[in-house]
Amino acid sequence: QVQVVESGGGSVQSGGSLRLSCAASGYTYSGNCIGWFRQAPGKEREGVAAIYTRRGTTFYANAVRGRFTISQDGAKNTFYLQMNNTKPEDTAMYYCAASPGRGCQLLGRNPLPSAEEFQYWGQGTQVTVSS
Numbered sequence: 001q002v003q004v005v006e007s008g009g010g011s012v013q014s015g016g017s018l019r020l021s022c023a024a025s026g027y028t029y030s031g032n033c034i035g036w037f038r039q040a041p042g043k044e045r046e047g048v049a050a051i052y053t054r055r056g057t058t059f060y061a062n063a064v065r066g067r068f069t070i071s072q073d074g075a076k077n078t079f080y081l082q083m084n085n086t087k088p089e090d091t092a093m094y095y096c097a098a099s100p101g102r103g104c105q106l107l108g109r110n111p112l113p114s115a116e117e118f119q120y121w122g123q124g125t126q127v128t129v130s131s
Contacts, residue, residue, distance in 0.1 A: 002026035002120045006096045009125030012086055020081040020125060022096030029101035030054050035118055036070060036081045038092035038127075047112035048094070049081060052104045059104060059112050064090075086129045093124040 008020040024034065031054035039045040049070040050059040058070050069082040083090065097118035104113045 002098060002100060004096050004098050004120050004122040006094065006122040006125040009094060009127045011128045011130065012083075014086060014088055014129055014131045016086055016129075018083045018086065018127060020083070020094055020096075020127070022079040022081075022122065024077050024079065024096070024098050024120075027098075027100040031101065031103060033099040033102055033104040033113055033117065034070075034072070034079045035097045035099075035104075035113060035115075037095045037097060037115060038090075039095070040089075040092040043092075045095075045115060047110075047115065050104050050112050051079065057104070059106070061112055083127070086127075088129050088131045090127060090129045092127060094127050095124045096122045 003025050005023045012018045033052055035050040036048040037045050038048050048061055048064055051070045067085045071080045098120045099118045105117050
């Protein structure tokens with residue numbers, strides 16, 4: 001049974017840093033696509049970052065490129081989203097998602113895989129950035 005569990009959310013002042021963690025379990029593929037998404041109240045869910053675990057290839061939304069970093073600890077099957085230079089518009093519920101055994105598929109000019117590419121989702125962790 002695949003499980004995805006996020007942690008590390010909280011409150012931070014604008015310009016501060018926060019690190020989110022995602023523990024994924026229940027599968028043994030070496031090549032997987034892991035993504036971070038977020039959804040703010042009244043807004044649609046949007047992709048933030050993704051990583052293809054076999055090669056360590058990373059993908060970022062334009063809004064966070066240069067500020068956020070997605071990484072992995074293969075031994076722990078844990079994934080991180082390091083959020084630096086945060087902004088109030090980063091406030092949202094952040095979700096980790098897993099697509100075991102599959103690469104990160106990009107469609108058209110999208111810089112990230114779509115949410116539909118991911119089969120397993122965590123419950124989310126809240127991030128609040130105050131100005």
